[in-house]
Amino acid sequence: MAAETGTPTTLTLKSNDDELFSVAESAAILSVTIRNMVEDGCAGGVIPLDNVDGKTLASVITYMNGISAIPADEEKKKSYRDKFLSDKDFETLADMVLAANYLNMSCLMDAVSAKIAQVMEKKSVGWVRRKFGIENDYTPEEEAAVKEEHKWTFEGVETDDDN
Amino acid sequence: MADSIQEFTDSRQRIMNSSRFMSIDSCPMCRKRIRIDSKRQPNEFCAKKRYIGYNKDDRISELPDDIVVHILSFLTVEEAARTSVLSSRWINLWEYTTRLKLDGDEGLAKLRRQYMFRRKLIESEERKYVRRVNRVLQSHKALTLKEFRIRFALQITDHAQVERLEFDLQDDDNYHFPEKLVSTSVNFKSLRALIFTNVHVSKGPIEFFLRNCPLLEKLIVCYSANLSNLQVCGSSLALKHLEIVYCYHLNPLTVSAPSLTYLKAATYDRLVLENMPRLVEVDVNRTDDDVSLRGLCSALSCFSQLETLRLTLLRKEKVRLLTANIFSLRRCIGFLFTN
Structure with missing residues (x-):
């Protein structure tokens, strides 16, 4: 293993649009999917990641390198994650959450999910629909019925037309 | 209040008896589409439209169910459940979240402070909260919960398997942990973390959890006036x-x-x-009598893995005494002194 020989092992990852990336094994094994490949001895050569595009993979690798450079200090890791995600738009976050799920990286998955949830927090139904482009496919009667069923969730929430 | 507790238990029992509750197909971790329960659809017309296609820009509705459910797990139960109104895609996703945080009690605590003497008003609000908890437990379907938090803890029922149990009653210093709870046949076998904050809990329930939770890794008790003579022991x-x-x-x-x-x-x-051969870190407050301090130091010197010792002493002059003893420790890198 890398630590024993003194020279860091690098892995080559290939995105689904055929971009190649080199990444230190020590950083890449943050992904349980990749770690399993390394442990099973099938991480030699190029590792194809069929569900991740080049742009997203580049971003995930930046994260892998950044977070693995921080020693075991949960506070610092958290602030790195916050900073890393602060300038990402929703489009990118959606790609990242899919990639994190595919690569089985729970820390990134949690951070991105929490970030997306944060956007929805304390917002009216109408606001969330507009923000994410969610099409309301209920008929007015259906919507009223669903609302009635979930009336308890609206207690204490300012009601306006948006709700 | 007794009525509310009964109500709570009864409705829980009903759910546990209903077959719908434990359907394996509905487990979000199985990476299957969660099927919409036909009984829960508002009417048959919209069934035709389900899952046919979303607005092209609607990335969030396109995400797989388990990811959306994961995202909803970071919201309070109320907020997660409110998403069912967004569109038919969202109608029951919230019911599979793996965290149940019923924090709606903040308003209640405020009410108690404001209207201390209006018992009826407070009781009616408390009933509302209990109804809401019932409501959530009735609808909820996840098989395993990572976290189940009720900020107004009344009765914990056997909700599949709970991994983390937290009682946190920040604004209420009169809540006594219901000891009856632990004598019931509730399944706590998968419990990994148990946290009591501002809850008066005595040694009985804690030692019960220690005996009956083979996986328990974390135990925190913070502010409990009842606790005495606790023994956290067992090979x-x-x-x-x-x-x-x-x-x-x-x-x-x-x-x-x-x-x-x-x-x-x-x-x-x-x-x-x-x-405690694996003990790495110790953080204690000590009295400043020499005997107990020496006793502590000699006890700690047996733990060979110990790296960090944080010690809060009442008086500074004891430092010398301490350092004389502490050399017997293998490594000791941290001290804190107050006053």
Whole structure:
């Protein structure tokens, strides 16, 4: 293993649009999917990641390198994650959450999910629909019925037309 | 209040008996589409439209169910459940979240402070909260919960398997942990973390959890006036992290847990420590009498893995005494002194 020989092992990852990336094994094994490949001895050569595009993979690798450079200090890791995600738009976050799920990286998955949830927090139904482009496919009667069923969730929430 | 508790139990029982509750197909971790329960659809017309296609820009609705459910797990239950109104895609996703945080009690605590003497008003609000908890438990379908938090804890029922149980009653210093709870046949076998904050809990329930939760790794008790004479002992305990803080009538606390790596005991009471070969970090308050300090140091010197010791002393002049003793420790990198 890398630590024993003194020279860091690098892995080559290939995105689904055929971009190649080199990444230190020590950083890449943050992904349980990749770690399993390394442990099973099938991480030699190029590792194809069929569900991740080049742009997203580049971003995930930046994260892998950044977070693995921080020693075991949960506070610092958290602030790195916050900073890393602060300038990402929703489009990118959606790609990242899919990639994190595919690569089985729970820390990134949690951070991105929490970030997306944060956007929805304390917002009216109408606001969330507009923000994410969610099409309301209920008929007015259906919507009223669903609302009635979930009336308890609206207690204490300012009601306006948006709700 | 008794009525509410009964109501709570009854409705829970009904759900446990209904077959719909434990359908394996609906487990979000199985990476299957969650099927919309036909009974829950508002009417048959919209069934035709389900899952046919979303607005092209609607990335969030396109995400797989388990990811959306994961995202919803970071919201409060109320907020997660409110998403069912967004569109038919969202109608029952919230029911599979793996965290249940019923924090709606903040308003209640405020009410109690404001209208201390209007018992009826407070009771009616409390009933509302209980109804809401019932409501959530009725609808909820996840098989395993990572976290189940009720900020107005009344009765914990057997909700599949709970991994983390947290009682946190920040604004209420009169809540006594219902000891009846632990004598029931509730399944706590998968519990890994148990946290009591501002809940008066005595040694009985805690020792019950220690005996009956083979996977328990973390135990925190913070501010409990009832706790005394606690023994955290057992050769098969999986416990790694133990914090007993601000419990002022502990005397003594006995700890003997082979897997323990972290111990925090913010108490000036007597500590009996033994059999903790993996102990790495200790954080204690000590009385400044020489005997107990020497006793602590000699007890700690047996734990060969110990790296960090944080010690809060009442008086600074004891430092010299301490350093004389502490050399017997293998490594000791942290001290804190107050005053």
